[in-house]
Amino acid sequence: MAHHRRSHLLLVMAIIAGLSIGVAGCRGPQSGGLTVAGSTSVQPLVEHLAERYMAEHHGEVVNVQGSGSTAGIRAAVSGAAAIGMASRELEPTERDLHRFLIAQDAIAVIVHPANPVKALRREQLRDIYARRIRDWQQLGGNPGTINFITREEGSGTRGAFQEIVMGDAEISADGIVQDSTGTVRAIVAGDRNAIGYISLGMVTPEVATISLDEVVPTHDAVISGQYPLTRPFLLVTSGEPGPRERAFMDYLHQPACQAIIEEEGYVPSAAESRS
Structure with missing residues (x-):
């Protein structure tokens, strides 16, 4: 009799286990x-x-x-x-x-905090990335080759930069291509001659923003439509x-x-x- 009770108990447990597995399987996509x-x-x-x-x-x-x-x-x-x-x-x-x-969002143009250049016109920024301006001295800064950082093809940030800043001009192949906002910021933070562009919301004290067409990238400038680099x-x-x-x-x-x-x-x- 005890043997039969144990057999029935094992059978019930097996059925419950099977049902549990089935329910878990049904929940798979939801819990994913x-x-x-x-x-x-x-x-x-x-x-x-x-x-x-x-x-x-x-x-x-x-x-x-x-x-x-x-x-x-x-x-x-x-x-x-x-x-x-x-x-x-x-x-x-x-x-x-x-x-x-x-x-x-605004796309902020960033440089190293020690860089004395704090303002650019859009055509100057275009010439930097087209490699027509190569040295900071041409912009009133200290002598030094400009190391410009850009994003990879397919990046929404690069797409907006290309459309608003570059227009029909191509970004030079001499640029340093990075695949994330964080890496662009890190490179600029560690190189006094670097320039890059990142989301305004990702700007930290380790980099400095540059005004574009005499407009500083701020929350209010984005709302008013004064700052040109928005997306x-x-x-x-x-x-x-x-x-x-x-x-x-x-x-x-x-x-x-x-x-x-x-x-x-x-x-x-x-x-x-x-x-």
Whole structure:
């Protein structure tokens, strides 16, 4: 009798275990988290907001990965990421994507704090990156070859810089190409002859900003439209966002998140989307 009881008990336990495995399997995709990938300029801001979101929504996991704007858009299209991050406007071939604006950002031109050059005109900046101006002495600075840092092809930051500053001129192949905002900042911070461009929200005391066309990159200058080097911070999905994606993106427009966006040095925007 005891043997039969043990057999029945083992059978019940096996059934329960099987059901548990089945339920866990069904939960797999949900528990895998929401993957957000793309622009390394947008990444730190979204990471900050995602941490707050997860703290307030227990059980939700948001994985934020930096890979560049174009890579993020492609990840959203292919399904490798639920949401893409971009720090540039969508190209005509990308207009079928769902666009969600979270902030406006300025691209700050940065130099080493010891560099006496604190102001440039847009054409001077263009000539630096086209390699027509090669020495700081040509700009009223100390003698020294200008080491200019640029972002990689596909970067939203580079795309905005190319459009607004370079126009039809090409960025010289002599530039030092980096694939993230952080590395551009680190190189400029360690080289008195370097110049680069990064998100205004990522500027720290280890680098100095330069005024462009007599306008200093500030929050107020971005809001007023006076500062010329601005671009959007976007989240994109392939088609209409699903419930989880929509919940996260809508969360970013709550007043508390808008306040964080402003505290981080960006210009928060009202809800705007285009599908």
